[in-house]
Amino acid sequence: QSVLTQPPSASGTPGQRVTISCSGSSSNIGSNTVNWYQQLPGTAPKLLIYSNNQRPSGVPDRFSGSKSGTSASLAISGLQSEDEADYYCAAWDDSLNGRGVFGGGTKLTVL
Amino acid sequence: EVQLVQSGAEVKKPGESLKISCKGSGYSFTSYWIGWVRQMPGKGLEWMGIIYPGDSDTRYSPSFQGQVTISADKSISTAYLQWSSLKASDTAMYYCAKTWDPTTVTVFDYWGQGTLVTVSS
Numbered sequence: 001q002s003v004l005t006q007p008p009s010a011s012g013t014p015g016q017r018v019t020i021s022c023s024g025s026s027s028n029i030g031s032n033t034v035n036w037y038q039q040l041p042g043t044a045p046k047l048l049i050y051s052n053n054q055r056p057s058g059v060p061d062r063f064s065g066s067k068s069g070t071s072a073s074l075a076i077s078g079l080q081s082e083d084e085a086d087y088y089c090a091a092w093d094d095s096l097n098g099r100g101v102f103g104g105g106t107k108l109t110v111l
Numbered sequence: 112e113v114q115l116v117q118s119g120a121e122v123k124k125p126g127e128s129l130k131i132s133c134k135g136s137g138y139s140f141t142s143y144w145i146g147w148v149r150q151m152p153g154k155g156l157e158w159m160g161i162i163y164p165g166d167s168d169t170r171y172s173p174s175f176q177g178q179v180t181i182s183a184d185k186s187i188s189t190a191y192l193q194w195s196s197l198k199a200s201d202t203a204m205y206y207c208a209k210t211w212d213p214t215t216v217t218v219f220d221y222w223g224q225g226t227l228v229t230v231s232s
Contacts, residue, residue, distance in 0.1 A: 002155065035218050037156070044206055044222040045148075045156065056220060088156050090217050099172040100146070100158030100217045 003028060004089050004103035011109040017077040020106045022089030024070050028101055032092040034072040036065055039086040039105075048087070049074060076108075084110045113137040115145075115207055115223035122229045123197050130193035131226045133207030140188035141165035144210040146219055147181060147192050151203040159205075161216050162190060170216070197230045204228075 005023040012018040022034065036049040047056050049065035052072065064075045072091075076083055089103040118132040133145060146161040160171040164183040171181070183190040190207055205226050208219035 032217075033215075037219075039156075044225055045208075045219075046222070047211070047218065047220050050211060050215070050218045050220075086155075090156075090158070092217050096173045098170065100161070102148075102156040102158055105155040 002104040003093055003101040004091065006089060006103035006106045008104065009107050009109065011111055012079045013111045014079055014081060016079045017075060018079060018108065020074045020087050020108070022072045022103050024091060026070060027095045028091045028093040029067065029072055030070040031094060034065065034067050035090045036074045037088045037090065039088065041085070045088065079110055081110045084108055113221045115209060115221055117207060117223035117226045120227040122231070125197060125199055125230055125232055127197050128193070128195050129197055129228065130191050131205060131228065133190045133223050135188045135209060138209070141185050143213060144216050145183065145190040146208050146210065146216065148206045148208060149203045150206065158217070164190065199230050201228060202230050
């Protein structure tokens with residue numbers, strides 16, 4: 001059971017806009033920033049969004065992040081086949097002397 | 112170019128010890144945290160712990176405290192993850208990753224290629 005809750009799956013057709021949610025609590029998302037990672041099949045995770053809504057250089061602006069209260073969202077617009085991957089949210093959790101926590105992951109399928 | 116190169120796949124028996132490594136290059140190894148992340152077969156990512164090679168400050172997730180040891184040798188820019196007595200449930204891919212900056216320990220901008228650890232009798 002992950003501390004951050006994500007839907008296990010999401011899907012969309014090419015060109016569509018999809019969103020992936022990440023729900024937490026006051027000890028993690030409510031008081032710390034959220035980051036998002038993309039993991040393509042058989043590869044290491046890649047940083048997609050940091051500090052709620054910042055994109056590292058090289059990440060297309062089709063990817064955007066937002067946070068409100070104890071929830072966060074990742075939006076992907078203009079969906080492409082190469083976006084098919086697992087997506088994870090992450091944050092610091094202030095409970096239990098502090099620890100990093102990931103969401104359970106969302107598998108995005110491009111139909 | 113920033114690189115994190117991890118040691119190769121391991122096959123071990125229950126009860127054996129193991130130490131895997133992660134060598135950093137292309138950046139100041141002592142100025143950024145190195146984290147370890149577990150991914151069990153077909154499962155999600157789990158934050159295990161982090162170390163700041165500059166002073167060896169180490170933090171563990173409660174789930175992994177006492178189960179593994181994280182260390183670093185800054186003289187050779189290498190971080191380690193070790194077990195004293197492996198269990199079958201330790202079978203997983205283990206990733207190391209460096210933080211974006213010294214203050215944000217959940218933002219990992221560069222990742223190693225992963226080390227697959229298989230524990231089986």
